[in-house]
Structure formats: structure tokens, C-alpha cells
Amino acid sequence: MIARYIYTLIFYLAIPLVMIRLFYRALKSPAYWPRIPERFGVTPSPMLHNSIWVHAVSVGETIAAVPLIKQLQQRYPESSVVITTMTPTGSARVSALLGDSVFHVYSPYDLPVAINAFLKRIQPKLLIIMETELWPNTIYACSQRSIPVVLANARLSEKSAAGYQRFGPLTQPMLGALSKVVAQSQADADRFLALGLNSAQIQVSGSIKFDISISETLQDQSRRLKDHWTGKGKKLIWIAASTREGEDATILRAFEQLAERWPNLLLLLVPRHPERFKQVAELSRRAGFNTMLRSSADTLSEQTQVIIGDTMGELLLFYGCADIAFVGGSLVDTGGHNMLEAAAWGLPIITGESNFNFAEISQLLQANSALVTVNDSESLAEQVGLFIDSPEHRSETGDRAKAVIASNRGSLDRLLDAINEFM
Structure with missing residues (x-):
């Protein structure tokens, strides 16, 4: 808990630098400009209820998520699908592949004020995170609201595992709050277990990127x-x-x-x-x-x-x-x-x-x-x-x-x- 508070304080103190970086990227890529508020949980969405939130960082995760999202839409037509990305390239893939069938915005920063505003707006009944985009405050906020969090198509390289290991007091509570980790391989699963994930929380499914189809x-x-x-x-x-x-x-x-x-x-x-x-x-x-x-x-x-x-x-x-x-x-x-x-x-x-x-x-x-x-x-x-x-x-x-x-x-x-x- 203390580690997450320290992490959050550092993040808040870094906001001026974050804003400078955003403005710099917006100068190089104008697509960033009109969507900066989304980074702080301010979205143009209508109020949703019982949505399914899918988070995919960029292009690769988005492409992998598309067949999953289409299946979710077929199986649970009563639930709107909200998909968040972190980059313009990922955003472009959402628009090209899914159009208006989903509600899409940039993912809010991992700050309590941003996450809480976003969750209040979309009211998800489930968060699906693609691959390995783990954010302590996001996962904590979902657990406080009894929103299950599934880490889907999960992968964890040796390099990433070593990075998480260095921040054990922050990593272990975050992993403990996950509802399920569906890993790409046994090697990925073993790395998650070595970080402190409970074996009951994990299963190996293979990579859904193999399920790619070309129309x-x-x-x-x-x-x-x-x-x-x-x-x-x-x-x-x-x-x-x-x-x-x-x-x-x-x-x-x-x-x-x-x-x-x-x-x-x-x-x-x-x-x-x-x-x-x-x-x-x-x-x-x-x-x-x-x-x-x-x-x-x-x-x-x-x-x-x-x-x-x-x-x-x-x-x-x-x-x-x-x-x-x-x-x-x-x-x-x-x-x-x-x-x-x-x-x-x-x-x-x-x-x-x-x-x-x-x-x-x-x-x-x-x-x-x-x-x-x-x-x-x-x-x-x-x-x-x-x-x-x-x-x-x-x-x-x-x-x-x-x-x-x-x-x-x-x-x-x-x-x-x-x-x-x-x-």
C-alpha cells in the first residue's frame, strides 16, 4: 500500500513533465492535440453501464484484440465494448478495424483522479488488459469496485520480469488483485509465478495472435x-x-x-x-x-x-x-x-x-x-x-x-x- 502511495505521489509530481512531453509529441504528431483530455479521464462518451473495457497499448495488441472483441460483441450483445489505446497508431487500427462498433478513447493515465473519472463514465463490469500493460492504480481502483481484471494473451519477457522484480512491494499487491492471467506460454506463466502470482490465478492458452484471419x-x-x-x-x-x-x-x-x-x-x-x-x-x-x-x-x-x-x-x-x-x-x-x-x-x-x-x-x-x-x-x-x-x-x-x-x-x-x- 505504501509503495503505491509513493508511486502515485511521484506520478503527480511528474505531471508538469508529462504535459511538456504531451505538447512536444503533439507538435510532431498533431493527432495528439484534441485528445489530450482523454489522458486525464475526460471523455466524450455517453454514460455507459456494464460495459466491457479492453485495453490494448498499441498496434500489435490492438490487432490481436480485434478477433477477441468481435467474439465478445457476439456473445454479450447487451454490453458495450470500450477499447483504450496509448498511441495514435493503435487508435488508427481501432478505427480501421472496428469503426463505430466500439467506443474508443486513449487510456487515462494511472492517476486516481483520472482513473476514477473514467470508471465512473464507462462503468465496466470487466477489464481485459492485453498482454502486459499493468498499472497499479488502475488495477487497485477496479478491485475496490469489484470489477474483475483479466490479463489476456499475457506475455512477460525476462527483461520485463526483472524490471517488475525490482519493484516487488508495488508489483506483488498489483498481481494479487488480478482476477486471472491467461498466459501465452508456460515460460511466461513461470515468470509471473516467480513474481508472486498465485498459481490458481493463471492458465496457459497460447497466443491469440495465431488466430489472425485475413478477409x-x-x-x-x-x-x-x-x-x-x-x-x-x-x-x-x-x-x-x-x-x-x-x-x-x-x-x-x-x-x-x-x-x-x-x-x-x-x-x-x-x-x-x-x-x-x-x-x-x-x-x-x-x-x-x-x-x-x-x-x-x-x-x-x-x-x-x-x-x-x-x-x-x-x-x-x-x-x-x-x-x-x-x-x-x-x-x-x-x-x-x-x-x-x-x-x-x-x-x-x-x-x-x-x-x-x-x-x-x-x-x-x-x-x-x-x-x-x-x-x-x-x-x-x-x-x-x-x-x-x-x-x-x-x-x-x-x-x-x-x-x-x-x-x-x-x-x-x-x-x-x-x-x-x-x-
């Missing part, structure tokens, strides 16, 4: 866009997706080596965060590449070499246009991003060596010869070149990735059964 509409959209970009198959597309700062220069150096041998190769470069779109486009131009923005009205020409994916909510569409995928956040020490979207399209997948956020998925893909790891521009160019050189190798590797998806489905049903205990 026929999206498949048709991808085919049309790919035909447009490649002149109906005259070019190959290498996608470098969800790249982080520090990776783009490496990718462009690799592309420079590849373009000398395969001038018809297109690089589709998709930065993770929207505030970096223009920066990455300029980096590509300075490297000497004919560069086009996806959002621009410019027509793709024979000379176009790099397309910057500078739109929100289209990554799954972009994967459908690609022939080879590199998944970012893995050449820098950020732990990687979700590889299963590329796998669902049957793409051969390359990543860097930093994949601790998706350790089990990475190991599973590697064990099935569906994932290749690299560590610099030379090894990246070499692996992409091998896939370009051999359509058979490309196809077989992609098929193995798709087979991993198919053989690991079913986690969503197990998660829904666990949630049903609290409905």
Missing part, C-alpha cells in the same frame, strides 16, 4: 495494390515493416547492395511511428533513391525504388503486397515486433536478433525453418538476395510460416472460456 476483401485490396505497384508482376516487393530509429539506415544500405543486382526490386519501408515518416523519406532520398510516399498523389513510375508506408492502419494490407518481409524493432534493442502478420500472408520472414518480446513465437518460427535472423546490412542483403534468387525457396519458407499459424490456432476459444467465468 477476402483485404486479399482483393492487396492484389490490386500489388498489381499497381509492380506493373502486374514485373517487380518484387521487399517490405521492411515497423522499423525503429536506427534501423532505416541499415535497411537502406542493404537495399543499395540489392538494387545494383536487381534494379526491379521495390522497397516498401514502413516506420513504426508516424512522427518519423517524413524523416525516413528524407533519409531515403539522401541515400539517392527515387522515393514515393504512399499517401502522396504522385504516380508510381518505372524509376520509383522506395515507397514509404506513411499511412495509418495499412500494415496488414502492405504485407499482402510483399514477396519478402523484414520485421523491424529487431536490429535495435527494442525486442522486435509481431511476425505473425507476415506469416499469415505466407511470406518468408527476416528479423534482427532482438526478439525478446516475441521469444516463443520467434523460436517456433525458427524451429520450423520459417524465420531467418540477421545482424547487419550485409547479412540482411544476403538473405533477401537468397529469397529473390530462388522463388522455390521463397515459396517454401512462406508456406512453412503459414503452416505455423494454422497449427497453433485455438487460443482465442480458450481465452474466451476463461473470460466467461467473470461475465
Whole structure:
């Protein structure tokens, strides 16, 4: 209790710095401006009652949550679904994939005044937190109101577990207030147990990210866009997706080596965060590449070499246009991003060596010869070149990735059964 009070006091004292950071981010990404009040629990929502609150931090968690949310809407039509995210990219995915079928706002900060105002507004009967977004005051406020809290599709890397362990007096009461933890793997479950979670609170279901589905509409959209970009198959597309700062220069150096041998190769470069779109486009131009923005009205020409994916909510569409995928956040020490979207399209997948956020998925893909790891521009160019050189190798590797998806489905049903205990 004392640890949570100290944490709360520090958070309140940090509010001026938080506001400066918000204003700074809003200058770089104007989408932040009109929604700053949501961070403090001030929402435009009507008063709700017995809603289901689903919290997903950003893009990956949001995409994973969509099949779950659709099932919740079918099973419990009397309950409105409220989904909160923390980033503009996550928000864009909610709008693109769920539209007006849910009420969406940014998650309030973990301050009692903000959380209490938000809970009063939406009156949830259940909070479902995707993966590992644990906030002491939010969980405490729910427990005080007898609102069950389910940690769904839960994962906990060794690095994150070590961080929580350092704050044991804060972590243990928070974990004790959780109603259920539905973990992706036994390794994740073991880390939660080592932090003090009661074994009766946890079960292993597998990752619901394996339950990804690609609609026929999206498949048709991808085919049309790919035909447009490649002149109906005259070019190959290498996608470098969800790249982080520090990776783009490496990718462009690799592309420079590849373009000398395969001038018809297109690089589709998709930065993770929207505030970096223009920066990455300029980096590509300075490297000497004919560069086009996806959002621009410019027509793709024979000379176009790099397309910057500078739109929100289209990554799954972009994967459908690609022939080879590199998944970012893995050449820098950020732990990687979700590889299963590329796998669902049957793409051969390359990543860097930093994949601790998706350790089990990475190991599973590697064990099935569906994932290749690299560590610099030379090894990246070499692996992409091998896939370009051999359509058979490309196809077989992609098929193995798709087979991993198919053989690991079913986690969503197990998660829904666990949630049903609290409905």
C-alpha cells in the first residue's frame, strides 16, 4: 500500500513533465492535440453501464484484440465494448478495424483522479488488459469496485520480469488483485509465478495472435495494390515493416547492395511511428533513391525504388503486397515486433536478433525453418538476395510460416472460456 502511495505521489509530481512531453509529441504528431483530455479521464462518451473495457497499448495488441472483441460483441450483445489505446497508431487500427462498433478513447493515465473519472463514465463490469500493460492504480481502483481484471494473451519477457522484480512491494499487491492471467506460454506463466502470482490465478492458452484471419476483401485490396505497384508482376516487393530509429539506415544500405543486382526490386519501408515518416523519406532520398510516399498523389513510375508506408492502419494490407518481409524493432534493442502478420500472408520472414518480446513465437518460427535472423546490412542483403534468387525457396519458407499459424490456432476459444467465468 505504501509503495503505491509513493508511486502515485511521484506520478503527480511528474505531471508538469508529462504535459511538456504531451505538447512536444503533439507538435510532431498533431493527432495528439484534441485528445489530450482523454489522458486525464475526460471523455466524450455517453454514460455507459456494464460495459466491457479492453485495453490494448498499441498496434500489435490492438490487432490481436480485434478477433477477441468481435467474439465478445457476439456473445454479450447487451454490453458495450470500450477499447483504450496509448498511441495514435493503435487508435488508427481501432478505427480501421472496428469503426463505430466500439467506443474508443486513449487510456487515462494511472492517476486516481483520472482513473476514477473514467470508471465512473464507462462503468465496466470487466477489464481485459492485453498482454502486459499493468498499472497499479488502475488495477487497485477496479478491485475496490469489484470489477474483475483479466490479463489476456499475457506475455512477460525476462527483461520485463526483472524490471517488475525490482519493484516487488508495488508489483506483488498489483498481481494479487488480478482476477486471472491467461498466459501465452508456460515460460511466461513461470515468470509471473516467480513474481508472486498465485498459481490458481493463471492458465496457459497460447497466443491469440495465431488466430489472425485475413478477409477476402483485404486479399482483393492487396492484389490490386500489388498489381499497381509492380506493373502486374514485373517487380518484387521487399517490405521492411515497423522499423525503429536506427534501423532505416541499415535497411537502406542493404537495399543499395540489392538494387545494383536487381534494379526491379521495390522497397516498401514502413516506420513504426508516424512522427518519423517524413524523416525516413528524407533519409531515403539522401541515400539517392527515387522515393514515393504512399499517401502522396504522385504516380508510381518505372524509376520509383522506395515507397514509404506513411499511412495509418495499412500494415496488414502492405504485407499482402510483399514477396519478402523484414520485421523491424529487431536490429535495435527494442525486442522486435509481431511476425505473425507476415506469416499469415505466407511470406518468408527476416528479423534482427532482438526478439525478446516475441521469444516463443520467434523460436517456433525458427524451429520450423520459417524465420531467418540477421545482424547487419550485409547479412540482411544476403538473405533477401537468397529469397529473390530462388522463388522455390521463397515459396517454401512462406508456406512453412503459414503452416505455423494454422497449427497453433485455438487460443482465442480458450481465452474466451476463461473470460466467461467473470461475465
